[in-house]
Amino acid sequence: MTFLFRDASPSPGHGRAFCPQGSVVCIGAFDGLHLGHRALVGRAVERARALGVPAVALGFEPLPREFFAREARPPRLMLARAKVEGLRALGCEGVGLLRFNAALAAMPAEDFIRQVLVEQLAAHEVWVGPEFRFGKGRAGDLALLQAQGAALAASGRGFTAHEIAPVHVEGERVSSTRIRAALAAGEFVHAARLLGRPYAIGGRVVHGQQLGRTLGYPTANLRYGGKIPALxxxxxxxxxxVGDAPWPSVSSFGTRPTVDGVEPLLEAHLFDFAGDLYGRRIEVEFVAKLRDEEKFPDLHSLVAQMHQDDAQARAILHQHEPQRAIA
Incomplete structure (x- = not known):
């Protein structure tokens, strides 16, 4: 049961309950599925199993912060498909991404509770993270959820609402904001501690300009859905x-200024690899940053630097064991 990019308020006569037997719902942005998100989802899944109903993770697309900051959108840790796959792997039978648009931003918190949590999901329990806010003007909070749930009890449509405690790692509170900062600084070990796994980006290999092939460095290319990458x-x-074991590689993530690129593209050059990867789903695990993206005066200078990047990446990976299996 996955409902993607659905309006929170269905058209008259077209609404339907996704969980007529009831559900346990957890709500959040879930960007990155870090240890805090995993604690929230884990609690919801545990309670759903106890009650014998589906666990449903409810998120938003685009993220509310992306919607409200269109001119300076925040970086994304994870694209929608990876988020859905990750939430289902954590035990959620249902994953919903509500289309965050002007209508949803203007929806009063009470209407969101009635239309989504009660009418569409028949929630028995609702779980949220620390300091969760929702609804027009961010007026909804845990107290409102609890009050509305109790008020509906007499009609048999009530629910209870709960908040999990913040998750800390070595005294630091886990958050997507902190993970974005760690990735931007090339602190991959730190980011992995907060995520609970190494940072990686997955997707289906697409055709590029094939310039790398002509320069002696063919790449497997992944698009980033028009989102702003965190690194x-x-x-x-x-x-x-790609094979039975992770494949060593050197990757570029950016807009390719030397060849006047625009859209962020992740280009992975697999060492000593021969084969066609177009259409294959792969995942790129980041180990160490070699340098910033740079505009070179000509292709000859670019290739000379690529030779150096190749040698440096091989040396680093020779002393580093891969940590992540593709999801």
Missing amino acids: RGIYATWVHG
Whole structure:
């Protein structure tokens, strides 16, 4: 049961309950599925199993912060498909991404509770993270959820609402904001501690300009869905999903200024690989940052730097074991 990019308020006569037997719902942005998100989802799944109803994770697309900051959108840790796959792997039978648009931003919190949590999901329990806010003007909070749930009890449509405690790692509160900062600084070990796994980006390999092939460095290319990535530069990486073991590689993530690129593109050059990866789903695990993206005066200078990047990435990966299997 996955309902993507659905309006929170269905058209008259077209609404339907996704969970007529009831559900346990957890709500959040879930960007990155870090240890805090995993604690929230884990609690909801545990309670759903106890009650014998589906666990449903409810998120938003685009993220509310992306909607409200269109001119300076925040970086994304994870694209929608990876988020859905990750939430289902954590035990959610249902995953919903509500289309966050002007209508949803203007929806009063009470209407969101009635239309989504009660009418569409028949929630028995609702679980949220620390300091969760929702609804027009961010007026909805845990107290409102609890009050509305109790008020509906007499009609048999009530629910209870709960908040999980913040998750800390080595005294630091886990958050997507902190993970974005760690990735931007090339602090991959730190980011992995907060995520609970190494940072990686997955997707289906697409055709590029094939310039790398003519320069002696063919790449497997992944698009980033028009979103703003949390990191840019040249990296030592492992590619999962190609062979029986992760494949060593050097990857560029950015807009390719030397060749006047625009859209962020993740380009992974797999060392000593021969084969066609177009259409294959792969995952790129980031190990170490080699340098920032740079505009070179000509292709000859670019290739000379690529030789150096190749040698440096090989040396780093020779001393680093891959940590992540493709999801």
